Amino acid sequence: MVVSLLVGGSAFAEDNEKEQTAKIAIFYPKAKEPYFSIYQEIIAGAVKAAKDYNPHISYEEFIITKQYNSEQIAQTLKQKKINKVIVLGRLGWKLARELSKYKHDNTTNVFQVVSGALPLSPSDISGVSLITDPAFLFGYLDQVASNVKKIHVAYSDKSAWLIELAKKAALKKGLILNSHYVTNTAQAITFYQKVFNSDVSNQDAIWLPLDNITSHDKITLPLILEEAWAKEVVVFSSKPSHAKRGVLFSTYPNNFALGQQLFTMVQGLEQQPNQKTLRH
Structure with missing residues (x-):
């Protein structure tokens, strides 16, 4: 009707x-x-x-x-x-x-x-x-955390198209984009654990795209936030609700x-x- x-x-x-x-x-x-x-x-x-x-x-x-x-x-x-x-x-x-x-x-x-x-x-x-354009996200990241040189992100089929935009945006901004394709949340967790076990510093950042597999609110997000706080790694997100959970920033639509x-x-x-x- x-x-x-x-x-x-x-x-x-x-x-x-x-x-x-x-x-x-x-x-x-x-x-x-x-x-x-x-x-x-x-x-x-x-x-x-x-x-x-x-x-x-x-x-x-x-x-x-x-x-x-x-x-x-x-x-x-x-x-x-x-x-x-x-x-x-x-x-x-x-x-x-x-x-x-x-x-x-x-x-x-x-x-x-x-x-x-x-x-x-x-x-x-x-x-x-x-979904916010990665170029905007990376531009804002430069304003609030200009020391960041490398961005780590796990993605699945759902967000693969966005990674192509992110690669171009990172190149223009002089950033290194460490993107890793996964098919399930367990693989995403393994990727992020390897990132945190490497020689990360405040020059590294984690980007959580709008992707239920790689940015799961109850599984991936708590792990990332805990590790990031301990190692002073910036976390930013494409999901507005993540701002209340402890990421540095997320985006709200106008x-x-x-x-x-x-x-x-x-x-x-x-x-x-x-x-x-x-x-x-």
């Missing part, structure tokens, strides 16, 4: 193409706090960016549940002459994949869809990921700015409807 609420003004251009440009749909899951407020902050950012771009753009919000019907949603969007869509959360991402299957005769996408409010990895859907980015991306798809872009 889809519950819709109309938001914004009702000024639209007369012809269909301009009318579609002036309408954007936002889908987000039915959720309790704090997730509901997060979605609202993202939407507020998107609305602000849209109004700055064109005061006649309006939004229509759709709350989706697990029982949503993608065919019904597609039909509703067509009836409302809406082809720009922003989706939030995991349910929204699933909907985005289903909407991407609708094509015009020239194989371009019927709906221009971007996804957010999710730790996205590269896929067939454009969007803004909650939800309002994320919404602004999503609007910019969905507008960009008007010119390149089949382009797939992932931003951090």
Whole structure:
């Protein structure tokens, strides 16, 4: 079932193409706090960016549940002459994949869809990921611990794509990246134990990516923090909750700015409807 609420003004251009440009749909899951407020902050950012771009753009919000019907949603969007869509959360991402299957005769996408409010990895859907770009992490690391020269990180298939970005970022920053591929948490622990048993110092740092295998909250994290405190090794993380557990720093998403980015991306798809872009 889809519950819709109309938001914004009702000024639209007369012809269909301009009318579609002036309408954007936002889908987000039915959720309790704090997730509901997060979605609202993202939407507020998107609305602000849209109004700055064109005061006649309006939004229509759709709350989706697990029982949503993608065919019904597609039909509703067509009836409302809406082809720009922003989706939030995991349910929204699933909907985005289903909407991407609708094509015009020239194989371009019927709906221009971007996804957010999710730790996205590269896929067939454009969007803004909650996973922070390693270049930003390494840049902040240089500000708070400029003595660090080497970063150690274990990664699995889930975070392998991120390591490729990290290698480029480390090279630009003049850092050494000691990355080690693992397939399970036990292998990750073995890797970190070897790191701590080597000649590490305050010039070393441990990076915990958003990866349940290598950065397990109850298994890997306590071990790393205990050893790191004893040997004065910096630990930083891509998971916000780790900041409360004792890592030097972690990153929190700017939800309002994320919404602004999503609007910019969905507008960009008007010119390149089949382009797939992932931003951090």
